[in-house]
Amino acid sequence: MNTIAVLGAGKIGEVMLSGLLRAGWPVGRLIATARRPERGRELAERYGVRVLSNEAALAEADVFAIAVKPQDAGTLMAELGPKVPAGKLVISLCAGLPTAFFAKYLPQGTPVVRVMTNTPALVDEAMTAISAGEHATAAHLALAEELFTPLGRTLRVPESQQDAVTALSGSGPAYFYYLVEAMTDAGILLGLPRQVAHDLIVQTAIGSAVMLRESGEHPVKLREAVTSPAGTTISAIRELENHRVRAALLAALEAARDRAQEIAADAR
Ligand SMILES: NC(=O)c1ccc[n+]([C@@H]2O[C@H](COP(=O)([O-])OP(=O)(O)OC[C@H]3O[C@@H](n4cnc5c(N)ncnc54)[C@H](OP(=O)(O)O)[C@@H]3O)[C@@H](O)[C@H]2O)c1
Numbered sequence: 001m002n003t004i005a006v007l008g009a010g011k012i013g014e015v016m017l018s019g020l021l022r023a024g025w026p027v028g029r030l031i032a033t034a035r036r037p038e039r040g041r042e043l044a045e046r047y048g049v050r051v052l053s054n055e056a057a058l059a060e061a062d063v064f065a066i067a068v069k070p071q072d073a074g075t076l077m078a079e080l081g082p083k084v085p086a087g088k089l090v091i092s093l094c095a096g097l098p099t100a101f102f103a104k105y106l107p108q109g110t111p112v113v114r115v116m117t118n119t120p121a122l123v124d125e126a127m128t129a130i131s132a133g134e135h136a137t138a139a140h141l142a143l144a145e146e147l148f149t150p151l152g153r154t155l156r157v158p159e160s161q162q163d164a165v166t167a168l169s170g171s172g173p174a175y176f177y178y179l180v181e182a183m184t185d186a187g188i189l190l191g192l193p194r195q196v197a198h199d200l201i202v203q204t205a206i207g208s209a210v211m212l213r214e215s216g217e218h219p220v221k222l223r224e225a226v227t228s229p230a231g232t233t234i235s236a237i238r239e240l241e242n243h244r245v246r247a248a249l250l251a252a253l254e255a256a257r258d259r260a261q262e263i264a265a266d267a268r
Contacts, residue, residue, distance in 0.1 A: 002143065004063045005061035005063070007054055007057065007065065008068030008076065009033065009043055010039075010068070012119070013065070013067030016117075019126075021049075025150075031060060032044075033051065033052060055080070058080060058084060058085070062088055064084065064088060064090050065093060066091065066092045067093045069094070070097050073094050073097055074267055077101075077102060077106075086110070088110065089113065089136075089140050089144075090106060092113070095263060096163065096260040096262075096267070097114075097264055099112040099133025099159060111133065111135040111137065112136060114133060114162055116162055116169070117129075118173055119173050126151040127152060129155050130148065130154055130155070130156050131157055131158060131159035131162055163260040166260045167253045167254075167260060175249075184201055
């Protein structure tokens with residue numbers, strides 16, 4: 001069994017560590033690194049994982065998951081990249097950064113897999129998209145899947161689609177939280193107590209998501225079942241169309257995709 005080192009275990013690195021532990025990954029096979037000693041102590045206390053320096057982690061682990069912010073990846077890779085031992089796998093969780101960015105710092109032939117997961121990994125409901133870099137084989141992709149499948153669903157995509165994935169499912173939870181927040185406000189406008197509005201919309205979101213997943217139906221069909229002629233729902237839909245909510249979503253995701261590309265350009 002491989003030893004996994006999460007380099008830069010912040011929010012998403014912690015999500016990965018906790019998910020692997022829930023899935024039964026032996027704690028002795030997990031290593032975390034942190035920039036601040038207090039963050040390291042927090043991780044060691046919370047999960048019992050070994051917290052090492054980046055350099056020490058290099059000597060111990062077989063797989064390196066890079067979980068620093070994209071703007072910190074260059075510094076980390078300049079320090080560690082050339083020292084990564086031959087045959088080890090590098091998995092990047094960084095938004096925007098292509099596998100070629102990491103390859104620049106790594107010994108020739110080091111396999112790199114690019115992964116975009118999301119925060120519902122905390123409840124084992126992540127959506128993780130996995131792409132192979134130049135030297136990553138089917139076995140490396142399978143290993144990445146082994147690490148992320150316990151956290152939710154995984155999907156293989158060509159690396160060229162990863163910026164779109166980042167915009168859609170990487171940032172996706174934020175859009176749903178935004179929607180829930182706005183709909184809770186709408187409930188308050190209609191006279192409901194905040195907690196009641198919150199409970200109503202959270203359960204409605206869960207129910208709708210489960211129906212989408214379990215029925216496999218097209219969302220239009222599911223929506224039509226709630227949209228009776230001259231009824232209440234179509235009055236609301238008309239307002240959503242008047243306010244160009246669909247166009248706003250198209251523009252919003254395009255902006256997120258463009259930002260991922262800017263991040264990559266800045267990191268070079
Ligand atoms: N959050 C999300 O929803 C999400 C989703 C998908 C992908 N991602 C990707 O995941 C990556 C991390 O995001 P995040 O939200 O988890 O950020 P974060 O909470 O800031 O985590 C990054 C961690 O790396 C540490 N760090 C930075 N440089 C380091 C170094 N040289 N050595 C060791 N540790 C170092 C940081 O330390 P300090 O605490 O000192 O800053 C921080 O604890 C990003 O590239 C992001 O694109 C995030």
